[in-house]
Amino acid sequence: MDVELFPQGRAEVAPGAVHVPHWLDDARQRALLDACREWARPPAGLRTVRIPGGGTMSARQVCLGLHWYPYAYARTVVDGDGTPVKPFPAWLDELGRRAVADALGPAAVPRDPYDIALINFYDGDARMGMHRDADERSAAPVVSLSLGDNCVFRFGNTETRTRPYTDVELRSGDLFVFGGPSRLAYHGVPRVHPGTAPAGLGLTGRLNITLRVSGLDMRDG
Template identity: 55%
Template sequence: MTQLFGDDAFERVPRVLAPGATWVPDWLDVEQQAWIVRRFAEWADGPVPIRHPRVGAHEMSVRNVCLGRHWRPGGYSRVADDVNGRAVLPVPDWLVRLGRRAIAATGDAETAASYTPDAVLANYYDLDAHMGMHQDRDEPSGAPVVSISIGDSCTFRFGNTAGRGRPYEDIRLASGDLFVFGGPARLAFHGVVRIHPGTAPSGIGLASGRINLTLRSTGLAP
């Protein structure tokens, strides 16, 4: 069972943080999380290995492997020209189905029916990793972003569309949690403040750190 944190135990219920942004705690069970951990290990050992993306001369603390389309800050490509020039693995059908289930879990059945993610960013945060406040704006499509957390909990900061500062809200995303943001919240600034060691549930096969899958329907040409 996902470990709870003091008063957070009373807050771990589905709720809307802002119009279009929905948090669903404990969405995946331990067996489902373990399945994804095993798949992540396969992706990381795939044709394009896991790497630290770079923003200019700066190396991000997060490590990343992509499916469907290769992402680097500023856009997508079909081949990993900043790594080894190889094509990334395709988005598997089970992840498309999972993305549709995720959208449906927010109550948006109409969007769920047609949601087809064509890019997945699979990120790994070690205990020292973080991600600054940013917008996911490399996709022409306004389709929702689906975010799934596995492993150690993190402090996730969800803000506004105008800038990196306040107003924002910090929540504790635990293993198995789902977070979806679209509509008016699609371009909200968000980031990961810190990782909380030793908070992952037993049985998922991840000793430490956090895996975060973000599913995107980019709207880019096939």
């Protein structure tokens, strides 16, 4: 592992939004990467997301639990191969709940389980525009885990996609949690730094694993 001259420390970026560097150790990063590679296989695998108006997202995505498409959830990959979405494993719920407790304190851990994962893969040219995670019915904190290349994560406000915002460097193994007054803040990834992934991880590019509580009835169509 590379040793930093000035190691990053945990930081509250906004009320209810906390960055915890190096939250996943090397072994847990490798285990999570292995799981992501399995989830990315078809059916219901990694896909290019098409947005209304005909454009596409530059980051490719695979979903667990429920399938997200702009701007709703479904039980099948309605904008892809049409197959049932892959199940959300119980160990990811446990990971999400532990992340919230570590970042925001035990009182912030949601009563309902985490049941959705959106996994985005960024190559060196991929970006993510400013957006809000507003398609869930739950106000539970969002848990974001990073693997691979460093990126600039732009965390904004709840009113506009523009300033004020704060740019945070997210590295492999970092945790970012946002809830409470920041749950619906705009955020995005304006750039990725290719070639910055840990050499021992074996990943070219960046993976972001985002865990959410849907608040949706799984029986809903």
